[in-house]
Amino acid sequence: MQRILILGGGVGGxxxxxxxxxxxxxxxxxxxxxxxxxxxxxxHVYQPGFMYIAMGGERAxxxxxxxxxLLDKRVTLVVGKVAQVDDAGRVVTLEDGLPLSxxxxxxxxxxxxxxxxxxxxxxxxxxxxxxxxxxxxxxxLDRFKGGRIxxxxxxxxxxxxxxxxxxxxxxxxxxxxxGLRDRSTIDFCSPIGRAFTIESVSDMxxxxxxxxxxxLHTFFNVETIDAERKVVQSLEGEELPYDLLILVPPHxxxxxxxxxxxxxxPGGWLPTDRHTLLVGERPNVYALGDATxxxxxxxGSTAHFEAPVVAERITAAILGRAPAGKHADYEGKVMCFFxxxxxxxxxxxxxxxxxxxxxxxxxxxxxxxxxxNKTYWHTVPKGRV
Amino acid sequence: MTxxxxxxxxxxxxxxxFCPGPLMELxxxxxESQVGxxxxxxxxxxxxxxxxxxxIEKAGHRLIALEVRDGYDEMVVEKLR
Numbered sequence: 368m369q370r371i372l373i374l375g376g377g378v379g380g381x382x383x384x385x386x387x388x389x390x391x392x393x394x395x396x397x398x399x400x401x402x403x404x405x406x407x408x409x410x411h412v413y414q415p416g417f418m419y420i421a422m423g424g425e426r427a428x429x430x431x432x433x434x435x436x437l438l439d440k441r442v443t444l445v446v447g448k449v450a451q452v453d454d455a456g457r458v459v460t461l462e463d464g465l466p467l468s469x470x471x472x473x474x475x476x477x478x479x480x481x482x483x484x485x486x487x488x489x490x491x492x493x494x495x496x497x498x499x500x501x502x503x504x505x506x507x508l509d510r511f512k513g514g515r516i517x518x519x520x521x522x523x524x525x526x527x528x529x530x531x532x533x534x535x536x537x538x539x540x541x542x543x544x545x546g547l548r549d550r551s552t553i554d555f556c557s558p559i560g561r562a563f564t565i566e567s568v569s570d571m572x573x574x575x576x577x578x579x580x581x582x583l584h585t586f587f588n589v590e591t592i593d594a595e596r597k598v599v600q601s602l603e604g605e606e607l608p609y610d611l612l613i614l615v616p617p618h619x620x621x622x623x624x625x626x627x628x629x630x631x632x633p634g635g636w637l638p639t640d641r642h643t644l645l646v647g648e649r650p651n652v653y654a655l656g657d658a659t660x661x662x663x664x665x666x667g668s669t670a671h672f673e674a675p676v677v678a679e680r681i682t683a684a685i686l687g688r689a690p691a692g693k694h695a696d697y698e699g700k701v702m703c704f705f706x707x708x709x710x711x712x713x714x715x716x717x718x719x720x721x722x723x724x725x726x727x728x729x730x731x732x733x734x735x736x737x738x739x740n741k742t743y744w745h746t747v748p749k750g751r752v
Numbered sequence: 753m754t755x756x757x758x759x760x761x762x763x764x765x766x767x768x769x770f771c772p773g774p775l776m777e778l779x780x781x782x783x784e785s786q787v788g789x790x791x792x793x794x795x796x797x798x799x800x801x802x803x804x805x806x807x808i809e810k811a812g813h814r815l816i817a818l819e820v821r822d823g824y825d826e827m828v829v830e831k832l833r
Contacts (some may be wrong), residue, residue: 558776586806603810
């Protein structure tokens with residue numbers, strides 16, 4: 368019996384498990400291969416929906432389903448938190464002491480937010496990276512009667528790179544609808560020298576910021592929040608006063624990956640081969656999704672397109688053949704929708720060698736994102752798209 | 753520019769990292785350094801030799817050197833504040 372152990376029941380872990388069942392069904396049914404998913408909560412959360420709790424009337428209950436309901440019945444699900452990975456001994460130990468041996472290991476452990484890394488973040492800044500925080504932001508927006516809104520990024524890398532720009536565009540649109548735009552200013556702070564990391568997307572977004580009257584501040588790396596004076600200060604020496612502060616919190620990889628020597632501190636991102644998705648020089652340990660150190664969006668879409676590669680390479684290893692077909696290697700494919708506001712959106716589609724060429728924003732891409740969000744449960748985790 | 757009189761306090765080898773990785777690694781090093789420290793950054797990302805000097809100017813530090821090496825660029829920066 369060979370065990371494929373998958374840590375994490377998010378997009379990457381769930382899809383990899385279900386794709387492996389499709390590829391190895393006969394061996395699983397004969398008891399030669401076991402696929403096991405370990406998830407900390409046993410609940411699968413559709414995180415891209417959080418932004419819509421703040422901006423689009425979404426409800427938290429619609430964004431969560433039991434992980435068991437999304438996994439093929441042939442996959443074993445273990446609910447528990449991982450304490451340590453012993454790669455030399457090929458065993459993962461859970462916090463309750465349960466040891467789980469493996470032959471192939473998939474690290475789909477995602478990222479975590481660390482707002483506590485910045486003093487006063489919890490009391491002064493809003494964000495939309497949990498359902499609860501997004502709901503609090505919605506309440507704050509409902510109470511907002513005009514003033515200074517500052518939107519920024521308090522650490523890179525972070526999940527869903529377009530999200531802060533999307534939120535800026537959507538809030539600007541909402542303020543106009545509510546008749547509050549003339550009484551408000553919106554500042555958008557980017558840690559780098561342009562509005563977005565990818566140049567072609569930045570070139571698209573910058574004129575939209577100008578058209579909407581959103582002031583762009585480049586090289587603004589959030590350093591401190593002065594709660595008394597209600598100003599956010601950058602490492603570069605700039606400060607902006609706010610009435611409503613919205614910041615992407617700093618992100619890190621999982622602590623147990625650092626403790627186990629698999630990912631370097633302080634970020635905790637797994638050193639991952641950009642094509643094979645192998646971690647370091649290990650022949651049987653893969654990473655996908657937010658957990659990697661790849662120069663790509665930390666987004667469900669990335670995990671979605673990486674999972675078939677992990678599944679193919681593990682299948683090839685078990686069957687004793689070379690990886691084959693269009694999923695033999697990962698080419699950096701990512702595809703995601705990008706909200707512009709006023710019921711319009713665009714599409715970002717790219718890979719390692721081809722930067723995105725976003726089409727002119729229109730209603731179709733906005734509707735595409737809404738439909739994708741609603742149908743997610745029946746498509747992505749089950750490998751139907 | 754010359755390197756003769758400069759003592760490098762810390763070296764950030766960001767070769768193989770892509771934009772904005774080298775800049776973010778320099779920012780982390782600046783945060784962890786003392787005023788007067790001199791940091792050398794190695795980057796193979798072609799955008800770094802444009803972005804990093806711009807950031808150094810905005811942040812009020814001093815670019816001591818920018819050298820083209822074999823397959824990468826080396827930027828040397830002094831933390832001024």
